[in-house]
Amino acid sequence: MALLKNGAVSAPPGAPTAARALTSGDPFAAGGIAAERGANRYGVCSIEDFPPGINDLSATHEDAGGFYNYVKQFTAPNFWYTDGGVLSWIYGEQYDDWQGTYGFDACVAEYHSGHGTMDGNGVFWMPMGGTWGGTAWASSNDMRLGNEVARYLFFSTCLSLRIGDGNSPIRTWDAANLGLRMIFGFETTSVDSPNYGAYFFSKWNANGHKFGKAWLDASWDIDHHQAPSVVACGATQAEAQDRLFNEGAFNTAAASKNWWWWTWYDAAKSISPPRVELPGTPQTARFAPHRLSPARLSELAGHYGVRVGGGQAEPAMGPHGLVLGDGQGGPRLTVDHRGVREITFAETDGSGRDAPSAAEAVRIAQDAVETFGLADRVDLVADAVRHQYHAGGTPEEVAEPRVRETHVVFTQLVDGQPVVTPGLGEVRVAIDGSGTVTTIADATREVDRLTAGAPAAPPSTAGAGRDPSTVDEALDAPLQRLLRRLSAGGRVPAEVRAIPDSTTVGYAMRGDDGAPVARRTVEVDCGEGLAKRYVLEAPLR
Template identity: 40%
Template sequence: MRMIYSDRGPSPLDSGKPGAAGRDSTFGWWGAFSIQKFVNQNPLSHTHEDATGWLAYLQQFYDRNFWFADGGAQVWAYEQAYDNWQDRYGVDAVVAVYHSGHGGMDGNGVFFAPLGAVWDGRSDAVSSNMAFGDEKVNYVFWSTCNSVRVLDGHTPIRTWAGPNLGSRMLFGFESTSIDSPDYGRKFWEKWRAGQTFCDAWLNASWDIYHGQAPSVAATGPTQAEATNRLGSERNFFREHVSDAWYAWRWYYARSSLREAATVVPELTVQLAPRDPSAELARLGRLADFPQAALQEVQVERQGVLSANSGDRYVATAPLAARWVRLAEANHRNTEQLDTGRAVDLARAFAEQHADGAELVVESVHDLWQNSGTKDGSRLGEPVSLETHVTFRQTFDGIPVITPGRGEIRVALDNDGTVVQAHLSTREAAGSTRTPSSVVAPPSGEGPRAAVAPLPRDPAESLAAAQLRLVEHLAVVGSDAERPADDVRRRLEIRDVPGTSQVGYEIEGNEAFPAARKLIEIGQADSMFRTRRWVVAPLAR
């Protein structure tokens, strides 16, 4: 296998030449907003990393037009009068824009994004006050809760058809989303593997938490063009399109099939070092690649190896995240695959390609699609296009609980054909270790050992980890006018039912005992809530 190295990886730009550069050598391609400290909402922890993770890949090609953080993110940049301020700053000053922060939607389908400073007496960007896509922007990423809603009477048309004056695609969430640093980075990781913009957004979000519902909408002058753009676009284009039709897709959990583990592992598991070229070769055999297809493979400094043969793709990325696309899904068949049959078909595939990993079925979710006209004259019914079955890796019956690690996710179309799969299982090195944190220390009285420390209690460990998280949020949200104690008192936190679990976390080449749960932060009836993972190592 011959490796072809690239410093930058593939470019997401269309083949057309960029326009003339403005000041500071920018070309009007991309910009971002991220807010962790808000005027009047609870703080967040990871939005800056989220936005810069999205920008980092793009800035290999051209510099960003802007990145406004915290108090720099103000209402003027989102409204038509100034959304292309100085032909450089604002939502409509770039082809692709990324916003990471709080988000919420009212019962009328109006989206609100709290910002970091007051401008013109206001501190919320409101969808009904926006008008974008008549200048530059074609791809709008809302990395916030409830930004592209698709259920309970909501549609992307209801929220975004008014503000949208020519943009091609919108990315967001139907549900409350996790406060995570990884959406932007993982989006490009998935895209570099060969996935479309739509698939990359859905799969990146699903890596972070299977209980949230990422969503993507695309536009076009006809239903066919909007649907085709949704399912195939993977380059940034400057040309605007008619939004006479909208088509949208989203992931939604159908059923959870695994009870949360309660047994605390006693040992750490040593994992075999990765061999990315061997991983790619195995994927090539899985996809029935001809031998010549893997004689040369692309590899970049970000650590993604990929190859394709016709419409089949294989890729392996950091953290052993592998992806294989095996076939074009038959989306003409819209009769939803039965859960039992889907699990049986997926299990046969997963066990065949698990390379000896122990697996337990975890959950089933659907890829849904709908479409409608901007004027409201036609609105379809949601259809399930694919069924995705997730299996969780276990060591001696105890599961890996790190999101996006130790998994096999199998996607089947409604014919029952396996069309793609995500694999992130790891091979055990055949050895285990007693965690150093439970080794009995010397007593200080000759060779006799002191009493060994007891294993940490999961509930107590999670409570301590949650307390540390609260202290961190209090510091992030504090300033001269808002002491940390005041921020702390405003935080309203509750556990998300059914999310507490114990098992193995994977870090590097080690799987260690840990506990994990999901919490929701914000008043229960508030429009602006977020969720966070709380993780507590139990032994290292």
């Protein structure tokens, strides 16, 4: 195992103190776009209100708004079409650069949030907000993007960038791609969440400006059971791989599609027994407040060997947190606005070696947890493993998937129950093909105290107010609320299925408080071959 040990490291003489606020950076490359094109940097579409026969969504406008509101700090997007304004002409070759301003080939980076699916022939389909030209759908077969302006496509939809079951980004997007650099999407169905767009830029600001990693990590903080995916193109294998793993500024130059390379996180796989028993006497938790004093930051820096220059590391919190050791030739530490600490020790090994097996990765990760004392003040259990895969090739030949990194997740226990909020109350250890611990993310919080839960309200009628005796009973109320909301548009979902390994009982983190809940991710039939995932959560009292 190659593991960087803790211990203070001094910066070279004269080096500046390496504490910097993570402010909102402009994601566009210097130089901009040709003057005759105007701004033409961003275009956004989102649909919540769908035609009859398709269940509506509830979070796509806020999702797209997270992307829109971030980029408009620097450049006003060309357009944001919503609901009935999102029509098939936007995506078809004839009008996708209408008036040099409107459409999915009129801007460098385009973001779409809505429903999506993929058929058995690898064709991606999106229902529109209304009918235009006799159709209420757009498909990847109809698109020819990149021969005008588009370089980056974000599809915040289900099944937009499939890898498995005989699919590949080349199969779906080769004909449509006439100059694209990167496409962002999902291998699986995805959760209806308002946070993808905003989380993407928050992760990008914190990770040293890497688009691919930001998209994957944003999805992880929304739900652990979906599989986000990213593909990049280039003239050579090396160019496509470098773009996939390192590109971090929107660029106007067209990319060759000789080579494609893609990466994805698989759904987290449990390695510990599920916790689905309701607690006898639920308690609420109060977590200790974050401490980000100069002394605490210097302590963290010394603990992980982060170079901070002379003196103490002064707090410099920005809207996305702060960073220590950036560009100093050693480990890099970020602290986000939630207090999550992420330490990058090394770049991922790019030699092509597979990351270790799950069992070996758990052993290496446990050594890292012990070395850095991550379980000294909190209770942790090795709970899940996820893999970052990568693969790629040309239209003639595609390489088999390889494991780029294995990530071991240690979940924090509070009074014997796990924290169940995605991205919080956990330690994640990433191990690459050389067996090196490349990154540790510590999202744990020390527990200050536990108190008895708030008493339930007295029943209003005889027999009412009975406490649930099983997880299914506890989750029935939020499920029924979801179904009533989805049915309000006139269509009753025909099927609801629980996502495997997603049912759990534990603590939801809300600020400094932890509340006992039952939680489950479900996939709901939405009509016309579409589906969407939703998170059910029920308080336990």
